[in-house]
Amino acid sequence: MTEFNLYQFEDELYEKGITYIAGIDEAGRGPLAGPVVAAAVILKKGAKLNYVDDSKKLSEKQRQKALIEIKEHALAIGIGISSVDEIDRINIYRAAREAMHSAIKQLKIKPEFLLIDAMPMEIDIPNKSIIKGDQKSISIAAASIVAKTTRDQYMIEMDKVFPLYNFKQHKGYGTKEHIELIKRHGYTPIHRKTYEPIKSMIKEEIRKKHEAHTLF
Known part of the structure; x- marks a missing residue:
C-alpha cells in the first residue's frame, strides 16, 4: 500500500468540476540507448486501480497487469516518442518535453487539466x-507505466536487431554489462552519441582518423 493518497490531486480537481484529467510522464531519460517515450493518460472519473503504482516500484509482471487495468479504466491514452537523433540534437530534457507534447496531442479527448511528473510545461x-x-497521482502513475512498458517493448524488439547487446535485459540503461558490451562490440545506431562512454569513443575515432589523414 502506498503511503501517499494517489487519488488526492484528481479528487480535488473533480470537486472543482473538472472531468478530463491527463497524467503525463516519460521513461528513458537515463539510458545510453533507445528513445525517450512519454505517455498521457486520461482515466475515467472516479476509477480505482488495484495494480497501479509508480512504475519503478513494480516488477515487469506487475507492470503488465497494471497496463491491462489502465487500458480498462482509461478514456484516452496518448504516446509520444523522441528518437535518439532528437535526443542528441536538442538534449534529453528538451526531447523528453517534446515527447510529452506529442503524447498530449495523441489523446482523442482534449484534457481540461494536466498533472505532469516534475516537468514544467508551456x-x-x-x-x-x-x-x-x-x-503521488494515480493519473501520472498510470502514464509512467504506459511509457515504461512501451519503451521496454521497443528495446526488446531492438534486442532482435542487435543481439550482441542484450537490450532485452537492461533496456539500454548503463549497466556494467552494457558498458562492457559497447566497449567490446562498439556502439550501434540506437546508442546516444552525446552520452558517455559513446561520446568519448566517437572523439577517439575522430582523433585516429585525423592522425591517419595527417600521415599521408
Whole structure:
C-alpha cells in the first residue's frame, strides 16, 4: 500500500468540476540507448486501480497487469516518442518535453487539466507539475507505466536487431554489462552519441582518423 493518497490531486480537481484529467510522464531519460517515450493518460472519473503504482516500484509482471487495468479504466491514452537523433540534437530534457507534447496531442479527448511528473510545461491547458508525481497521482502513475512498458517493448524488439547487446535485459540503461558490451562490440545506431562512454569513443575515432589523414 502506498503511503501517499494517489487519488488526492484528481479528487480535488473533480470537486472543482473538472472531468478530463491527463497524467503525463516519460521513461528513458537515463539510458545510453533507445528513445525517450512519454505517455498521457486520461482515466475515467472516479476509477480505482488495484495494480497501479509508480512504475519503478513494480516488477515487469506487475507492470503488465497494471497496463491491462489502465487500458480498462482509461478514456484516452496518448504516446509520444523522441528518437535518439532528437535526443542528441536538442538534449534529453528538451526531447523528453517534446515527447510529452506529442503524447498530449495523441489523446482523442482534449484534457481540461494536466498533472505532469516534475516537468514544467508551456502549454495552453491548465496544468500542475508535481515532483515525484508518479508516487503521488494515480493519473501520472498510470502514464509512467504506459511509457515504461512501451519503451521496454521497443528495446526488446531492438534486442532482435542487435543481439550482441542484450537490450532485452537492461533496456539500454548503463549497466556494467552494457558498458562492457559497447566497449567490446562498439556502439550501434540506437546508442546516444552525446552520452558517455559513446561520446568519448566517437572523439577517439575522430582523433585516429585525423592522425591517419595527417600521415599521408
